[in-house]
Amino acid sequence: MSNRPVPTINIGICGFGTVGQGVWKHLERARPALEARLGAKLVLARAAVRDLRKKRGVKIPAAKLTADALSIATDPNIAIVCELIGGTDLAREVTLAALSLGKIVVSANKALICAHGAEIFATARKHGGHFFFEASVAGGIPIIKALREGLVANRFTRIYGILNGTCNYILTQMEERNSPYAEVLGDAKRLGYAEADESLDVDGWDTAHKASVLTWLAHGLWVKTDRMLVEGISRITPADFRNAATLGFRIKLLAVITRDFTANELSVRVQPTLLPKANVLANVNGVFNAISVTGDVVGTTLYIGRGAGQDATASAVISDIADAVALISHGKGAHHMSDVVPGTGEASRLAPPERVRSRYYVRLSVKDQPGVLARVASVMARHHVSIASVIQNPSERDGAASLVLTTHESDERAIRATLKNLAGLASVLEVPLLLRIGDFND
Numbered sequence: 001m002s003n004r005p006v007p008t009i010n011i012g013i014c015g016f017g018t019v020g021q022g023v024w025k026h027l028e029r030a031r032p033a034l035e036a037r038l039g040a041k042l043v044l045a046r047a048a049v050r051d052l053r054k055k056r057g058v059k060i061p062a063a064k065l066t067a068d069a070l071s072i073a074t075d076p077n078i079a080i081v082c083e084l085i086g087g088t089d090l091a092r093e094v095t096l097a098a099l100s101l102g103k104i105v106v107s108a109n110k111a112l113i114c115a116h117g118a119e120i121f122a123t124a125r126k127h128g129g130h131f132f133f134e135a136s137v138a139g140g141i142p143i144i145k146a147l148r149e150g151l152v153a154n155r156f157t158r159i160y161g162i163l164n165g166t167c168n169y170i171l172t173q174m175e176e177r178n179s180p181y182a183e184v185l186g187d188a189k190r191l192g193y194a195e196a197d198e199s200l201d202v203d204g205w206d207t208a209h210k211a212s213v214l215t216w217l218a219h220g221l222w223v224k225t226d227r228m229l230v231e232g233i234s235r236i237t238p239a240d241f242r243n244a245a246t247l248g249f250r251i252k253l254l255a256v257i258t259r260d261f262t263a264n265e266l267s268v269r270v271q272p273t274l275l276p277k278a279n280v281l282a283n284v285n286g287v288f289n290a291i292s293v294t295g296d297v298v299g300t301t302l303y304i305g306r307g308a309g310q311d312a313t314a315s316a317v318i319s320d321i322a323d324a325v326a327l328i329s330h331g332k333g334a335h336h337m338s339d340v341v342p343g344t345g346e347a348s349r350l351a352p353p354e355r356v357r358s359r360y361y362v363r364l365s366v367k368d369q370p371g372v373l374a375r376v377a378s379v380m381a382r383h384h385v386s387i388a389s390v391i392q393n394p395s396e397r398d399g400a401a402s403l404v405l406t407t408h409e410s411d412e413r414a415i416r417a418t419l420k421n422l423a424g425l426a427s428v429l430e431v432p433l434l435l436r437i438g439d440f441n442d
């Protein structure tokens, strides 16, 4: 047995909400086992909140609470700083302050990484700090480690996945229970899945932030959301699930990252997508996330697990804390996989979004009159968009019908021009809904 004294490592938690309380609760419970495995004494030293008087499910000694998150980041006794506040302002300040002092920061904050990742990693490198972020993508699924470590031999041709638990919960409930969107969103908030600003979830931005993190890990390129196609789920109705089912599909909000290694082009997009019913991801429901990763060496691997919520996220944060403790025990100058510059080493560029090709699902609310279908078909023909199937359903509106068309493969430029023209027809009563058809079999 070694006679080395057992080091004491102080951990600070900035943000004691859904995730912060989960980390405290599970770390306290798992502490004896973790300490034995890691050979260090772990002390949950302090936590920062905005409102010191708020009642919390997880109790903590009042003396350990502060409203000054920066005082935790700069506390010389605290070696590991968990940033669980969210947002990109104070979270950035806390993160940079701790990294500038050579500390290890553990974060669940994908919005921060997407907006300021380059600056964060540069600061960590400059000052000998480290930044761990397993909880930032897909909640409890260890996808960051999988991409960075387990799949290091691979070049990734395609990564696609369900990365937002709130949206997957909403879509599942709408489909299974025929529940209205607003009611289901309320449930997702109560369950602690949704972001403080829920539009980040339902408008696709949270998925886009996570896609940005995965793109950087897989391809070494920072792609911000303004360079992606990003669409949300708020215009999808229960009727769309029924139409999709008739066509053999289910609807999922997907992030899709594809790389063409011949043209050296990368495409990153976030879109509600019709997936074949037989696709594994089409059957991943509720708060669960799932990611399909195709590498040139390994082939396709799949990852499924809870993508949001207190416990799943705490599990990922605690795995980073354990890595941080191990790193400190080996001497913080030691090499860690998070220090490796990610990507394949080959520069790639973003393909213009208008060139992305897909099959499409278009839902139109139209006047139920002779000649309308012919006019719609003529607009599509003008833009060389070929119709694959047509479903007409009665509409709740008097004198109206719901027309659902699927197309053969086309590109974004053609389909967008088509939709613009269709929206201008006197017989089209609402802005058309466009969904992509993802012909993914694995």
Ligand code: NAP
Pocket: 014, 015, 016, 017, 018, 019, 020, 048, 049, 050, 051, 052, 054, 067, 068, 069, 083, 084, 085, 086, 087, 090, 108, 109, 110, 111, 135, 136, 139, 192, 193, 194, 195, 196, 307, 308, 309, 310, 313
């Ligand atoms: P949350 O429940 O809203 O908690 C945020 C915490 O930050 C609260 O304790 C809040 O204090 C504190 N805070 C806010 N402003 C502060 C300030 N100015 N000074 C000090 N503390 C401040 O959020 P969450 O759901 O735990 O999410 C935290 C992070 O984890 C976010 O980046 C989120 O995107 C990410 N994440 C969340 C989940 C999830 O399922 N919830 C999953 C993965 C990643 P008060 O309690 O006093 O208001």
Ligand code: HSE
Pocket: 136, 138, 139, 163, 164, 165, 166, 167, 193, 194, 195, 201, 206, 307, 308, 309
């Ligand atoms: N709001 C996010 C989601 C939290 O629902 O997936 C997990 O990142």
